[in-house]
Amino acid sequence: MDMPATGGGFADLVQDDRVHTALYKDPAIFDEEMDRIFKNTWVWVGHVSEVPQKGSFKKSWVGQQPVIVTRTKDDEIHVLLNRCRHRAATVCEKMKGKTSVFVCPYHGWSYGLDGKLRAVPHSSVYGEDLDKSQFPLVSLRTEQYNGMIFATFKDDIEPLEDFLGGAKKWIDLFMKQGAGYPVKVLGEHQFRFGGNWKIQLENTTDAYHFPIVHKTFLDSLDAETENVFDVLGQGGWVEDLGNGHSLMVMIPDLVDLEENLDAPIPERFAELAQELRDEGYEDLEVRRIVRAVGGGGFNLNLFPNVACSMAFFRVLRPVSVDETEIRHVAIGMDGGPEAGNRMRMRLHEHFQGPMGFGSPDDAEGWERVQRGAASGDDLWIMVNRGKEPLVDHPAGEAVTDVSAETGMRAAYQMWKRMMSA
Amino acid sequence: MSTLEQTREPKMTEPHDVIPLADACAFIWREAEMLDQQDYKAWLDLWTEKGIYVIPIERDETDYASALNIAYDDAGMRAARVKRLKSGFSMSSAPSARTVRTTSRFVVEPGEDGVTIVRCAQMLVEFKFERTRVVGADVVYRLVRTEGGIAMDGKVVTLLNSDEPLWGVGYLF
Numbered sequence: 001m002d003m004p005a006t007g008g009g010f011a012d013l014v015q016d017d018r019v020h021t022a023l024y025k026d027p028a029i030f031d032e033e034m035d036r037i038f039k040n041t042w043v044w045v046g047h048v049s050e051v052p053q054k055g056s057f058k059k060s061w062v063g064q065q066p067v068i069v070t071r072t073k074d075d076e077i078h079v080l081l082n083r084c085r086h087r088a089a090t091v092c093e094k095m096k097g098k099t100s101v102f103v104c105p106y107h108g109w110s111y112g113l114d115g116k117l118r119a120v121p122h123s124s125v126y127g128e129d130l131d132k133s134q135f136p137l138v139s140l141r142t143e144q145y146n147g148m149i150f151a152t153f154k155d156d157i158e159p160l161e162d163f164l165g166g167a168k169k170w171i172d173l174f175m176k177q178g179a180g181y182p183v184k185v186l187g188e189h190q191f192r193f194g195g196n197w198k199i200q201l202e203n204t205t206d207a208y209h210f211p212i213v214h215k216t217f218l219d220s221l222d223a224e225t226e227n228v229f230d231v232l233g234q235g236g237w238v239e240d241l242g243n244g245h246s247l248m249v250m251i252p253d254l255v256d257l258e259e260n261l262d263a264p265i266p267e268r269f270a271e272l273a274q275e276l277r278d279e280g281y282e283d284l285e286v287r288r289i290v291r292a293v294g295g296g297g298f299n300l301n302l303f304p305n306v307a308c309s310m311a312f313f314r315v316l317r318p319v320s321v322d323e324t325e326i327r328h329v330a331i332g333m334d335g336g337p338e339a340g341n342r343m344r345m346r347l348h349e350h351f352q353g354p355m356g357f358g359s360p361d362d363a364e365g366w367e368r369v370q371r372g373a374a375s376g377d378d379l380w381i382m383v384n385r386g387k388e389p390l391v392d393h394p395a396g397e398a399v400t401d402v403s404a405e406t407g408m409r410a411a412y413q414m415w416k417r418m419m420s421a
Numbered sequence: 422m423s424t425l426e427q428t429r430e431p432k433m434t435e436p437h438d439v440i441p442l443a444d445a446c447a448f449i450w451r452e453a454e455m456l457d458q459q460d461y462k463a464w465l466d467l468w469t470e471k472g473i474y475v476i477p478i479e480r481d482e483t484d485y486a487s488a489l490n491i492a493y494d495d496a497g498m499r500a501a502r503v504k505r506l507k508s509g510f511s512m513s514s515a516p517s518a519r520t521v522r523t524t525s526r527f528v529v530e531p532g533e534d535g536v537t538i539v540r541c542a543q544m545l546v547e548f549k550f551e552r553t554r555v556v557g558a559d560v561v562y563r564l565v566r567t568e569g570g571i572a573m574d575g576k577v578v579t580l581l582n583s584d585e586p587l588w589g590v591g592y593l594f
Contacts, residue, residue, distance in 0.1 A: 013433060032515060034539075095584065128569065180499045182433070186489050187478060187479075187488065187489025188478075188489070188493065189478070190585065190586040190587065191586055191587050191588050191589060192586045192587075192588055193589065194550070210555075213512065215508075215510045215511075216504075216505040216508050216510050216511040216589070217505075219504070219505070219508065219510075220501040220504070220505060325586050326586075330489050338487065342487060344487060345488070345490075345493075348489060349489065349490055349491070349493055350498075352590060353491055354491055354590045355459035355476060355491050355492045355590050357501075357505055359589060360511070360513035360514070360589030360590060360591055361511050361512050361513050361589070363513065363588065363589035364513040364589050364591070365512060366510045367550070367589075368512070371550070407560065
């Protein structure tokens with residue numbers, strides 16, 4: 001392993017203000033991460049709206065392990081390993097859908113949506129040697145918070161709500177983007193980049209890069225909207241929320257989408273507002289919907305694999321030490337006006353995904369980090385920006401500058417805790 | 422009448438409504454060269470004002486406006502996209518991957534209101550950072566006759582892997 005010669009193991013690779021380059025490129029460290037982190041914490045697998053009905057399912061992952069998220073006829077959500085208990089074939093290769101049973105295509109073993117093994121073809125040959133109750137699809141412990149579904153391999157882990165802790169309040173604020181309707185997934189962009197998963201994890205609370213990397217996105221906005229996206233200049237902040245979670249508020253005015261409803265409607269939403277009025281929505285409701293459609297003003301980064309990022313869920317999946325898959329999940333209003341959801345999708349397409357005005361430049365930047373980390377084996381990644389708390393900031397005594405690397409430090413301290421355990 | 426004869430029966434459309442295969446091919450190949458050479462300003466001029474450029478995600482989608490797409494560009498978004506790609510400030514497009522594309526398997530059919538529908542296959546090879554990738558796509562063009570020749574009134578590029586993870590794309594399909 002490519003480690004500094006201090007003899008302290010993984011703990012020595014993370015200091016208060018820097019992390020060692022080996023964290024990006026050592027395959028042995030990656031293997032340990034998959035075991036010590038992704039098999040030992042709550043990992044996001046989906047949103048309830050992705051399994052909307054009894055019999056709905058979607059494929060997902062916990063770390064590198066393929067799983068299926070299901071909703072049973074009893075309306076329970078299960079997370080099952082996507083692996084037949086006979087000879088390991090996947091039992092589901094459809095991204096999402098509805099079914100009453102998963103049938104292994106190899107020898108026809110069939111499983112219910114709760115994972116129970118229902119039928120085995122020609123089972124008489126087993127005689128007494130097959131107790132079907134002993135061979136269900138492996139079911140992971142699963143809990144939800146405000147529509148977000150998490151699963152874990154660690155049966156005795158603390159409850160999800162305890163793990164989320166200070167992040168819960170921000171999840172609740174994030175879900176106000178439903179404008180009073182339940183939040184619904186509208187679709188997702190998927191892309192991979194040639195770099196370690198923690199490079200993306202760092203990025204979600206990195207406001208410092210925004211005006212540089214996303215200059216062409218900012219240039220594509222009208223003047224009024226460009227001011228809204230002046231992320232460094234509005235008194236925002238970054239905060240360590242514990243357990244590796246962190247918060248970056250870039251647009252304080254958009255923290256609570258149910259406030260300031262009497263503010264003038266921005267020009268770019270004038271057409272939508274008129275369409276909603278024409279559909280018969282009351283003025284207050286129009287304002288509420290329009291403000292929600294515009295999205296939130298903060299990124300909430302939940303260790304290790306999901307963020308509530310302004311207007312979408314950002315999900316990472318480690319593929320290998322130098323390959324990571326990203327999903328940018330668009331959300332909207334379940335049962336809300338279609339015009340509002342259409343605009344949400346157009347705004348999402350504008351920045352996100354393989355051909356958005358933002359994501360390709362993020363992906364390129366992250367790949368450049370991985371390429372650069374190929375040299376300087378003994379060098380460190382610096383995350384020392386903005387360590388001092390802000391003085392007299394309205395958000396409290398523990399917050400740091402909006403462009404501080406506080407969120408990265410929080411994540412790496414959690415990494416250190418889990419990798420040293 | 423046999424099924425074979427039925428399929429051979431010509432459609433009842435006025436001949437002048439449909440752009441001939443050779444003209445359609447020449448237009449599409451010219452467009453392909455523009456895109457490979459990143460002559461994007463000239464590419465903008467190939468469009469009608471109301472034409473939409475779509476890179477869908479779901480392969481069986483028909484109502485693109487009501488779905489999330491990889492790209493859904495009206496004239497304003499196309500112009501903004503070209504400005505971004507040519508600005509020199511987007512690291513994924515300055516430079517972007519190099520591309521070479523071919524189009525073939527053309528099928529020309531009459532559409533409504535004088536529009537000619539051209540369906541074809543596109544094979545694109547891109548190269549950047551020591552990595553070569555091949556992207557196949559089904560492309561559907563809506564072509565119309567204009568005073569200047571032919572214009573695109575719509576282009577839908579359905580990538581073979583549109584519903585699987587892609588990567589940062591700094592050019593146009």
